[in-house]
Amino acid sequence: MEIDYRLERPLNLHARLRVEGLTALLGESGSGKTSLLRALAGLIRARGRPFGGLRPEQRRVGYLPQGYALVPHMTALENVALPLRGPGAGRTARRWLERVELDHLADRRPHELSGGERQRVALARALALEPRLLLLDEPTSALDAATRETTIDLIDRIVTEVGLPTLLVTHDRYVAARSRSLAVLEHGAVRQQGPPDEVFARPATLGIARLVGFANVFSGRVAGHEADGVWIETEGLRVFAPTGAPPPPGRTVHWGIRPEEVMIVRPDRPLSSPLARNRLAVVVRRLVKKGLAYAVRVEGALVLEVLLPRHVQDRLRLREGDRIEVALKPTYVHLFSSEGFSS
Amino acid sequence: MTEAFLLSFKLAALTSLTLLVLGVPLAYALVFKRVPARALVEAVFLMPLTLPPTVLGYYLLILLAPEGFLGRLGFDWAFRFEGIWLASVIFSLPFALTAYREAFQAVEPEVLEVSRTLGLGTLRRWRRVILPWIWPGLLSGTLLAFAHTLGEFGVVLMVGGNLPGETRVASIYIFDLVQALEFEQAARAALVFVALSFVMVLTVRTLEVRWRSITGSSAR
Known part of the structure; x- marks a missing residue:
């Protein structure tokens, strides 16, 4: 999926990138990564393709913010069923919970789940929408190192199986290294995109070099x-x-x-x-x-x-x-x- | 005594219903919308908390008198049930509004945003996410307003006087009994109030505790 977005608020940004499979967007804090995701989800005003001008309800773009945003008074299953309608909703939701290996916790409420489990419920919920694009904002920032590994593995496996274009925003270069394609945001634009190995070995600018640990x-x-x-x-x-x-x-x-x-x-x-x-x-x-x-x-x-x-x-x-x-x-x-x- | 208590209940019920209708949109706007001069607006709505009831009653009486500003517009409500209803609404607004506002403040904007991206329109968002989230707060705010209205005295006396069946509510009835040195009857009426207050406060607390256990917010 080709993305071309221009933002004016909260910062000036012109992002052009290609999302294919698990794509990571790396950038310093404050570089506008989260704003770009919110714009793609339709939550802040922006011009661009695709989805330009559509309201969030109409886009079918799955968006996972850093805090996961589960509905606290709903069980895991009810949360996953939130985007679903009709008589089969419960069964479909359960299938997605199985997919993220959480069907045994279907009746727990968010506060009874660990951070990693909440994350997976939120992922299942976004997937239940059958989105055209999946957006993940720092999906591993609140997790311990071991959970981070399994979470990235799970995300990678599912989005590959489903064939879902996924844009993962991170400032963690170890997470970035796990992507299929790595784009780097710097000074309001995507300055480089390519396989992670290439970006890590041949950063285009000094700023990117610093971001990818090129000391x-x-x-x-x-x-x-x-x-x-x-x-x-x-x-x-x-x-x-x-x-x-x-x-x-x-x-x-x-x-x-x-x-x-x-x-x-x-x-x-x-x-x-x-x-x-x-x-x-x-x-x-x-x-x-x-x-x-x-x-x-x-x-x-x-x-x-x-x-x-x-x-x-x-x-x-x-x-x-x-x-x-x-x-x-x-x-x-x-x-x-x-x-x-x-x- | 029955007449006075029935009148009190009628007043409290109408007042808390009115506050529910007025207060919920107002609280929603104060929490989620841009309100110009927010502090000023809030101060005006919360002022009845600190204003002496007699002062509030005095101004309302002036306004609602036949020659008053509102009286001349057709709201000739002094010494009438409508008058004490309006007075009660204004006087209990801070209680209801504070509770409603807290209920809305607990709603995380991020969850609302994400439910939009999940395809939930305004109606489904309110029905499935917002209302189940805030109803304990709405209920406890409304109960508080109800209880507060039952117990008010100064404002009602100033605006409504002491007309049996029209404006003589239970709290004024007790005052009357004591004035007439009928302590035995006053004691009975007072005991009814004690029981009522206890039940209502207990209900509000139970609601809060149960709600916290569902959403996992820390119990206070």
Whole structure:
């Protein structure tokens, strides 16, 4: 489904994106994600396609706000039956409850359900509408990590089975990574959309880079060309970046690498030739645990953030003050397109 | 005594019904609509709470007298049942309005929005979502107004005087008995009031507690 919406209130926004299967919309808080969803549901005034000018009652757009908005005096089953009419309503509602694996809680009222269960009731209710588009506002923000995983799995499975275009708004990049397509909202427009892997590896702008955890970004000058890329000089260091559209020599460009993709060179192992190019001697400045991994800051010609899996740290046993060598494998070096920085 | 109590009940019933009809739309507007100078509007409606009943009664008497502003428009209601009905409505409005407003405030706007996206039009939204949500509040507000009207004295006396069968309600009847030193009869009438008040307050509380257990809002 192609979406093209313009909002003037509460903020100026022009969003063009494609919703196919489970599509995530990532953006900072205040970027207008929720407003866009509300506009699509018909709850705030906006111009655009599809559904433009229709009242919420006429759109058949399922909308799940952050608080789930269940009717407190109705049981789970009654809530799911809310959009249904006619004699078969009860049976249909029960089928949807089964679909979200909650039929055993059909007679509970919302306050007798956990956050994750409420969420699933709200999901079943929106699905019972047989919507043309499903909108989910931060569906995992109030859930613990384990429930977050199962909830995303369930949402992904159901909307895929039903073949329902679903737009999921989030500021959580782990949730965003689970989508089929990822759109990023920045400065009032969708600046990039693509498979999550691509957006995570090749963010179009510095702002998007920050949103997707792309912590190492530098500026440098184009110092030389090769057939498959360019040499960039940054702080006296020459880094090779592959690119199909090399910028002219002397141009200032931005490049970067994800913390997960910076490699530590092991002195006991010889390097393959592409890795031999982008090497740099550094000192370990800071080492903190981050989940089961380690966030390491190293300093040499550049300051780099490195995310070290536990099994690597278990072998290397790095400590603050250690002198090591890191390699920036050219495949993982991302050259930002210059348009990303014009705005 | 029966005549006075029947009159009191008639007055209280008519007053609380009137308040239900007037107060519910008013409370809805105050909660969900943009009201210009909201604080001012609310202050006017809530003023009878703090105004001495005799003061309110005095102004109403002036207005409803045959030569008064309303009297000349045909509302010549001083010392008549209609007069004490109007006075009671104004005097009990703050009680009903406060309860109704609280009932509407409990309704989450987000739930109403989502029910629109689920295809519920205005009528179904009221019938299936709003009314089942607010009725305990409406009932307790109406009961409070009823009880408050039963017990009022000053305003009714000022506007209606003391005409048996027309304006002499039970509270004024008790006052009369005491003036006439007929304490035994006064005691009986007073006891009826105690029983009535107790039953009504108990009903209101029970309603509140039951409702909280259904919706899961924290009991106070």
